[in-house]
Amino acid sequence: MRKTKASTAVLETLRGSSHALTHRELQELLQDTCDRVTIYRVLGRLTGEGLVHKVSDLDGSVRYASCHTCESHGHAHNHDHLHFTCTTCGQTRCLESVEVAFELPDGFTLKETNLSVSGVCDRCA
Amino acid sequence: MRKTKASTAVLETLRGSSHALTHRELQELLQDTCDRVTIYRVLGRLTGEGLVHKVSDLDGSVRYASCHTCESHGHAHNHDHLHFTCTTCGQTRCLESVEVAFELPDGFTLKETNLSVSGVCDRCA
DNA sequence: TTGACAAATGCAACATTGTTGCGTTACTTT
DNA sequence: AAAGTAACGCAACAATGTTGCATTTGTCAA
Numbered sequence: 001m002r003k004t005k006a007s008t009a010v011l012e013t014l015r016g017s018s019h020a021l022t023h024r025e026l027q028e029l030l031q032d033t034c035d036r037v038t039i040y041r042v043l044g045r046l047t048g049e050g051l052v053h054k055v056s057d058l059d060g061s062v063r064y065a066s067c068h069t070c071e072s073h074g075h076a077h078n079h080d081h082l083h084f085t086c087t088t089c090g091q092t093r094c095l096e097s098v099e100v101a102f103e104l105p106d107g108f109t110l111k112e113t114n115l116s117v118s119g120v121c122d123r124c125a
Numbered sequence: 126m127r128k129t130k131a132s133t134a135v136l137e138t139l140r141g142s143s144h145a146l147t148h149r150e151l152q153e154l155l156q157d158t159c160d161r162v163t164i165y166r167v168l169g170r171l172t173g174e175g176l177v178h179k180v181s182d183l184d185g186s187v188r189y190a191s192c193h194t195c196e197s198h199g200h201a202h203n204h205d206h207l208h209f210t211c212t213t214c215g216q217t218r219c220l221e222s223v224e225v226a227f228e229l230p231d232g233f234t235l236k237e238t239n240l241s242v243s244g245v246c247d248r249c250a
Numbered sequence: 251t252t253g254a255c256a257a258a259t260g261c262a263a264c265a266t267t268g269t270t271g272c273g274t275t276a277c278t279t280t
Numbered sequence: 281a282a283a284g285t286a287a288c289g290c291a292a293c294a295a296t297g298t299t300g301c302a303t304t305t306g307t308c309a310a
Binding site (some may be wrong): 127128129130148149161162165187 | 266267268269270276277278
Binding site (some may be wrong): 054056057058059060061062082084087095097098099100101102103104105106107108109110111112113114115116117118119120121122123125 | 235241
């Protein structure tokens with residue numbers, strides 16, 4: 001994957017954000033840095049590379065967040081943390097510290113996870 | 126909420142399915158029973174009533190499933206079970222037997238959950 | 251440093267998914 | 281049976297995501 005104006009801008013924006021961003025939010029933040037379509041393609045590549053992960057909310061809206069803790073582990077990516085969407089401020093944050101425990105029934109094998117919950121966050125409490 | 130041709134058809138279809146259905150799948154199954162828009166509105170009402178729940182997959186696609194175990198508990202709905210999407214057959218199923226345990230940090234309060242994982246299911250193993 | 255190849259971009263067009271307004275239909279209640 | 285309102289169909293719109301193709305731009309090797 002090449003280092004381009006668009007890809008670095010997207011990655012920097014995601015890294016600079018405390019919460020997960022939608023495509024729309026990214027587009028607004030990036031203004032005229034690059035095209036709408038390019039953002040989609042960059043996000044696709046970044047998630048493929050494991051630098052970013054995709055979160056689908058309870059309502060079905062899709063957001064992206066940079067992998068803070070993940071990168072340090074090299075290729076053993078672990079996105080099994082919880083995503084919290086605050087119903088007051090609307091922000092979706094990665095709660096990387098929260099361990100989620102579950103056991104799949106016999107015959108099932110695990111590949112990826114997307115664990116989202118909603119409620120009121122600490123800042124809005 | 127009134128009992129209409131559309132609402133009963135949607136609910137029966139969801140109840141008769143072993144897996145969660147997308148709007149598109151429902152539309153194909155219901156053929157000319159009702160309009161596309163009506164399906165959206167019925168699904169909205171059914172989820173509001175707690176007879177159906179909405180599942181957002183890892184990839185962001187939205188599915189609906191009838192609440193099998195939930196209904197028996199009356200109004201204390203519990204959708205905290207796991208949703209499993211098989212990457213082989215593509216079906217998303219509710220694993221109601223799987224308990225998911227996690228603890229939110231101080232200051233956070235829980236409202237709803239959407240716990241989705243992917244992998245290979247028992248039938249495709 | 252330069253040239254070449256391929257990846258990445260922009261643009262336009264399209265596809266899918268979900269929403270809204272409004273006049274009409276059909277449940278439910280009395 | 282009548283009335284009131286929820287639900288419907290249709291059309292139009294809005295939002296989100298995808299694809300094809302000509303052009304630009306990183307990257308790598310000479």
